Amino acid sequence: MGIRFDKEKEIFHLQAKNTSYVIKLLHSKYVCHMYWGRKVRDYHEPDALRFLDRAFSGNPNPEDRTFSLDTQPFEYPAYGNTDYRAPAYQIQLENGSTITDLQYKSHRITKGKPKLEGLPATYVESDEEAETLEIELEDSLIGLKVFLSYTVFENFNAVTRSVRFVNEGDKNLKILRALSTNVDFRDDEFDLLTLPGAWGRERYIERRALQSGVQSVESRRGSSSHQQNPFIALLRKDTTEDHGEVYGFNLVYSGSFLAQAEVDQFHTTRVSIGINPFDFSWQLGCGEAFQTPEVVQVYAANGLGEMSRTYHKLYRTRLCRGEHRDKERPILINNWEATYFDFNAEKIEEIASAGKELGIELFVLDDGWFGKRDDDNTSLGDWFVDRNKLPNGLEDLVGRVRKMDMQFGLWFEPEMISVESELYKKHPDWCLHVPNRTRSGSRNQLVLDYSRPEVCAAITKMVSDILASAPITYVKWDMNRNMTEIGSAALPPERQRETAHRYMLGLYGVLEEITSKFPHILFESCSGGGGRFDPGMLHYMPQTWTSDNTDAISRLKIQHGTSIVYPVSAMGAHVSDVPNHQVHRYTSLDIRGDAAMSGNLGYELDLTKLTNEEKEVVKKQVASYKEIRSLVQFGEFYRILSPFEGNETAWMFVSEDQEEAFVSYFRVLAEPQAPLKVVKLKGLDPEKQYEVVELGKTYGGDELMHIGINVPDFQGDFQSFGWCLKEVH
Ligand code: DGJ
Numbered sequence: 001m002g003i004r005f006d007k008e009k010e011i012f013h014l015q016a017k018n019t020s021y022v023i024k025l026l027h028s029k030y031v032c033h034m035y036w037g038r039k040v041r042d043y044h045e046p047d048a049l050r051f052l053d054r055a056f057s058g059n060p061n062p063e064d065r066t067f068s069l070d071t072q073p074f075e076y077p078a079y080g081n082t083d084y085r086a087p088a089y090q091i092q093l094e095n096g097s098t099i100t101d102l103q104y105k106s107h108r109i110t111k112g113k114p115k116l117e118g119l120p121a122t123y124v125e126s127d128e129e130a131e132t133l134e135i136e137l138e139d140s141l142i143g144l145k146v147f148l149s150y151t152v153f154e155n156f157n158a159v160t161r162s163v164r165f166v167n168e169g170d171k172n173l174k175i176l177r178a179l180s181t182n183v184d185f186r187d188d189e190f191d192l193l194t195l196p197g198a199w200g201r202e203r204y205i206e207r208r209a210l211q212s213g214v215q216s217v218e219s220r221r222g223s224s225s226h227q228q229n230p231f232i233a234l235l236r237k238d239t240t241e242d243h244g245e246v247y248g249f250n251l252v253y254s255g256s257f258l259a260q261a262e263v264d265q266f267h268t269t270r271v272s273i274g275i276n277p278f279d280f281s282w283q284l285g286c287g288e289a290f291q292t293p294e295v296v297q298v299y300a301a302n303g304l305g306e307m308s309r310t311y312h313k314l315y316r317t318r319l320c321r322g323e324h325r326d327k328e329r330p331i332l333i334n335n336w337e338a339t340y341f342d343f344n345a346e347k348i349e350e351i352a353s354a355g356k357e358l359g360i361e362l363f364v365l366d367d368g369w370f371g372k373r374d375d376d377n378t379s380l381g382d383w384f385v386d387r388n389k390l391p392n393g394l395e396d397l398v399g400r401v402r403k404m405d406m407q408f409g410l411w412f413e414p415e416m417i418s419v420e421s422e423l424y425k426k427h428p429d430w431c432l433h434v435p436n437r438t439r440s441g442s443r444n445q446l447v448l449d450y451s452r453p454e455v456c457a458a459i460t461k462m463v464s465d466i467l468a469s470a471p472i473t474y475v476k477w478d479m480n481r482n483m484t485e486i487g488s489a490a491l492p493p494e495r496q497r498e499t500a501h502r503y504m505l506g507l508y509g510v511l512e513e514i515t516s517k518f519p520h521i522l523f524e525s526c527s528g529g530g531g532r533f534d535p536g537m538l539h540y541m542p543q544t545w546t547s548d549n550t551d552a553i554s555r556l557k558i559q560h561g562t563s564i565v566y567p568v569s570a571m572g573a574h575v576s577d578v579p580n581h582q583v584h585r586y587t588s589l590d591i592r593g594d595a596a597m598s599g600n601l602g603y604e605l606d607l608t609k610l611t612n613e614e615k616e617v618v619k620k621q622v623a624s625y626k627e628i629r630s631l632v633q634f635g636e637f638y639r640i641l642s643p644f645e646g647n648e649t650a651w652m653f654v655s656e657d658q659e660e661a662f663v664s665y666f667r668v669l670a671e672p673q674a675p676l677k678v679v680k681l682k683g684l685d686p687e688k689q690y691e692v693v694e695l696g697k698t699y700g701g702d703e704l705m706h707i708g709i710n711v712p713d714f715q716g717d718f719q720s721f722g723w724c725l726k727e728v729h
Contacts, residue, residue, distance in 0.1 A: 001154050003109045003131045012107070012133060013043050014159060016152040019299045021159050023075055023135075023150075024049075029103040031075040031135060031148065033184045036159075037245065038301050047186065049073075054266075058082040071266065073184030076137070076148055076163065078102060085270050086214060086262050088182040089163070090277075091284075092174040093142060102137040102146055109133050113151045113160075118505050120252050120539030121294040122151075122160055122318045129154050129318075143169025156314045162294040167284040174494075175282040179258070179274030180251060180295040188263040189237055193304075195229040195561055200549035200582050202226050202530035203561035205644050207235070210269060216260030218276050222447070222483030222500045223255060223527060224534040230257040231565050233307065234271065241639055242303040242682075248311065249273045250565055252319070253293035254536035255504040256280075279486065281497040296535065304564065305682075309636055312567035316634065319535055320542040320570070322515060324522045328629050329543065329569065329600045330407055331359070331622055332474070336366035337550065337576050338606035341374050345390050345397050352401045354607035358615060359622035362474055363401050364409035364602075369394070371421060377444045380416040381423030383462040398470035409474030409522075410466070414459050415507065416445045416480065430455050432499065434487040442481035451502030452490045456510045467518050475518075477511075477541060479527040504536075511540035524572060530558070533566060543570050543600055550576035550604060551583045552595040553718065556643040556666055559599055560651075568653070569633040573599030575621070577606070587718045589614055591666065593621040594720040598651055598664045600633065601625045628662045628724060631655055635662070638682040647671070648711075654683035658701075661690070661725040669717050680708035684725070693724040 004013045010025035011034070022034040022043050032049065049072060057070035060082055069083035079087035080099040091100050112127030124130045130153045137146040145166040152159055161181040167173050190210045194217045195203040208215075217232065219225040230251035236244045249271060251257050256276035263269050273295050282290055296314065300307035316325070333355035339347060352363040370386055371379025385394045398408045417424050417431050419439075424431075424446075431446035433439050439446055449455050467475070488499045515523055523541035525532060529548035537544060544566075547558045555573065562571055573596040578586045596602065603618070610618065625632075631653045640650035640663075649666040665679060684690060684701035691698045692709070699709070704725075712721060 001152070003133045003150075003152060005107070005109065009045070011043060011045075014133060014150055014152045015039060016159060017155055017157050018301065019152075019157040019159070021150070021152070025104050026072065030069070030072070031104055031137065033073040033075050036183060036247065036297075037299060057084075073186060073268065074182065076102070076146070076182055077184075085264050086260065086272065087177065088179045088272055089146070089165075089175070090177040091144060092176055094171045098176065100139045100142070100144060102139050102144070105136040105138040105145075107133060107135045116162060116291060116294055118508060119291060119293050120319075120508060120536045121162070122252070122296060122314060123321075124153075124318065142171065142173065143167065144173060153314070153318075157299050157310050158314055159297045160294050161297065163292045165284060165290040167286055167288050170286055172286065173284040175284055175290055177277035177280075178282070178290060178292050179272045179277075180292045181249065181274070181297065182270065182272045183247075183297070185234070185269040185271065188267045188269045190234040190261075190269060191237060191239070192261055193233040193235055193564070195231055195564060197226050197229075197530075197561070199226045199528055199531065200547060200554070202533065202547050202558055203229055203564070204557055205561045205564060209237075210234075210261060210263050212263045214260055214262045216258060218258040218278070219256045220276060220278055221256060222486060222503065223479070224253065224257060224532050224536070225482070226528070226531040229565070230259060230273065230534055232259040232261065232271070232273065233304075234261065234269065235304065240303055241305045241642075244303055246298075246300045246304055246307040247271070248296075248298040248300075248307050248565070250296045250298075250311065250535055251293055252296060252535040252539065253504065254507070254532050254534050255500055275501060279497055280501060282501070283495055283498070293536070305639055308564055308639070311565045312637055315535060315538060316567045316569055320538050321540075322542065323519050324542050326634070329522065329633060330362040330474070331625060332362040332364050332409065332602040333360045333607060334364040334366055334574065334602060334604045337581055337604045341368040341376075343368065343389065345392065348397060349400055350608050351606065352406050353404055354610075355603070356404045356406050358607065358618045359626070360406070360603060362407040362409055364411065364474060364476060365397075366411040366476065367413070367478070369410070378418045378420040380413055380418040380445050381421045381448070383412070383414075383466055394466070395470040398472060402471055407473040408471065409476060410472050411476045411478060412463055413478040413480060414463050414510070415448055415450060417448050418445050429489040432483055432486055432488065432503070434485045437485055440484040442484070445481055447481065447483050449488050449490070449499075449503070450506035450510065451488045451499050452506070456506045460510050460513055463514055464517055467514075467521065472521060474522045474524065476524050476526055476545065479532060508536070508540070515540050530562070533562060538566070538570055543572055545572045546599065549582045550574050551580040551585050552587045552592045553585060553668055554583055555595045556649045556668075559595070560639065560643050560649060563637060563639065568599055568637055571599035572602060573597075574602040574604040575618075576604045589617045591718045591720040593617070594664055594666065594722050597621065597625050597628070597722060598632065601629075624722070628653070631660055631662050636683055640679060640682055641665075643668075648677070650679055652682055658683070658685040658688065659727040663723045663725065664720065665711060665723075666720045667711075667714055670715065670719075676713070677711040678708035679711055681705050689728045690725040691728050693726060694721070695723070698728050
């Protein structure tokens with residue numbers, strides 16, 4: 001493992017766990033992409049670059065008609081000097097030109113992985129875990145330096161990339177486009193996998209064959225969004241869950257992004273991802289630097305499942321941080337769907353106390369505790385307690401709940417401001433807006449201008465004061481609209497298009513400060529559910545509220561799709577009331593429990609209204625979840641049956657030592673004369689014997705995986721089971 005440079009051939013060979021990534025300097029100038037895939041011991045250019053005179057592909061050196069940038073694979077290509085494919089970056093000079101010519105200058109190979117200043121990123125705990133290559137490119141005419149960074153991990157099939165621009169010239173530059181990566185694959189025999197969605201229907205899996213031209217997904221919402229996720233993967237045509245090659249690209253960023261694959265005239269495929277160039281530009285004054293976000297590129301030789309497990313472990317252990325990273329997450333009761341805005345201190349205490357009786361560990365007070373927030377039209381920004389609802393204040397309520405031996409969590413929406421608020425009266429220009437234009441609403445609220453340091457400082461103080469005022473152990477950090485009229489009162493005209501990215505930098509700064517100040521607090525991010533489920537947020541907050549849609553059947557697809565990239569420990573999953581508040585479906589408490597127990601379990605209904613029988617069911621769910629919690633949250637995750645492909649869903653969670661496992665299985669609709677199903681398990685040790693605890697029977701791991709095990713003969717719609725497997729010695 002590590003990074004080798006062959007001086008003579010000018011080839012960099014980057015080796016991650018079982019992966020090779022090869023870069024070559026062509027003519028000592030151009031940084032070419034040679035190979036990415038299964039590890040090879042050495043690279044001797046069996047697929048050496050070929051040079052042909054191709055019609056309508058121009059030649060930077062007119063003497064050499066066989067050399068065109070249009071026909072070679074690159075690591076960070078430009079537009080304008082013969083490459084007609086989508087460029088990775090574009091810079092405008094003071095004279096109006098957008099032509100640049102970056103050439104290799106030098107490189108550095110170091111142990112470990114440097115931090116990305118001000119941006120979330122994966123990290124190492126010791127320098128032995130990774131090596132980093134930094135390639136310095138220069139356009140000497142204008143003094144532009146560009147540094148391409150690559151890190152390979154010893155224990156993961158992952159390469160992370162990012163790019164830094166430095167203006168060392170004597171004229172201002174303007175960045176028009178600065179993507180985080182570019183990979184030119186030599187062919188186009190791929191399918192493209194993306195995770196589109198909507199509010200309440202996040203991260204559905206879509207797979208389509210690549211076609212000529214550009215196919216892209218993007219967000220222009222100022223947020224990674226419900227509608228698309230900053231992730232794309234290329235899959236070989238025959239790739240399945242357990243076989244075949246996959247190349248994943250995931251941007252560690254929570255704002256507007258672009259991810260695209262372009263198939264060109266020669267059937268090569270260019271993949272790139274980064275900050276969305278749409279409505280973006282950045283003034284790069286003399287001596288200034290600009291850092292792109294990081295992209296995490298994962299290669300898997302053995303199917304989508306293997307790719308997911310690489311992302312899961314890397315993100316659980318080397319993206320998420322803090323005291324709670326490796327700790328089991330508490331089972332919570334949240335009052336949102338129980339009360340919405342209509343509660344008082346007594347009601348909260350009753351729900352918390354009912355939760356305590358059932359074995360629940362954390363009470364979360366959701367929206368409505370502050371300002372005059374009796375509905376969603378007011379008070380965002382007024383982060384002080386509403387004494388009408390909580391006459392004795394927050395400290396008193398937290399104290400009472402803590403006395404029950406329950407932890408206490410609190411909801412905030414710190415990036416927003418209501419027009420009807422004291423904060424807005426004082427600072428009407430603190431929101432994103434454009435002079436003399438309408439300030440478009442969404443949930444009747446505006447977005448605070450986090451590109452302004454004084455706004456960030458004021459909000460950090462308000463939130464910190466509340467958190468310091470009572471023994472709060474959990475925070476739900478919500479964000480319930482997307483940006484419009486993106487402009488800042490504090491930026492000059494030529495910097496207006498920097499606002500959305502400056503907002504993200506401001507937000508990351510606030511999150512860094514608050515999470516470091518309160519290291520014992522477990523932070524969960526949320527954006528109307530899963531509107532900002534991305535690795536950027538996970539760097540600060542190890543879990544995310546997966547979706548506002550709490551219906552068990554909807555959750556099968558949502559959680560399955562989310563698991564393509566994100567670990568189970570990051571997914572909040574709650575049991576809620578029926579009929580379900582989002583889709584109005586009736587399902588049993590059992591299946592609601594089984595779906596939620598396949599994530600970070602919580603409850604979100606009025607526990608005081610449960611019948612005694614229902615209470616017994618919940619008590620049992622809570623007790624069994626405590627038994628399997630570390631497996632579910634930190635085990636290896638296997639997708640067995642996909643809700644996108646049929647009537648059944650099955651997942652498995654296997655301990656790293658393969659001594660324990662948990663299977664969850666769901667059948668949506670009953671069918672007449674249904675086939676008798678057998679489900680083949682995954683991830684077990686074929687040599688080991690396992691007891692299926694619920695059945696009181698023991699089988700070999702090989703039997704369970706190769707033959708499978710009978711699914712119970714269910715009757716009726718919406719059936720499920722959860723089975724625990726334990727090794728028998
Ligand atoms: C959206 C969240 O996703 C919900 O869980 C809840 O916290 C509401 N916001 C509160 O306004």
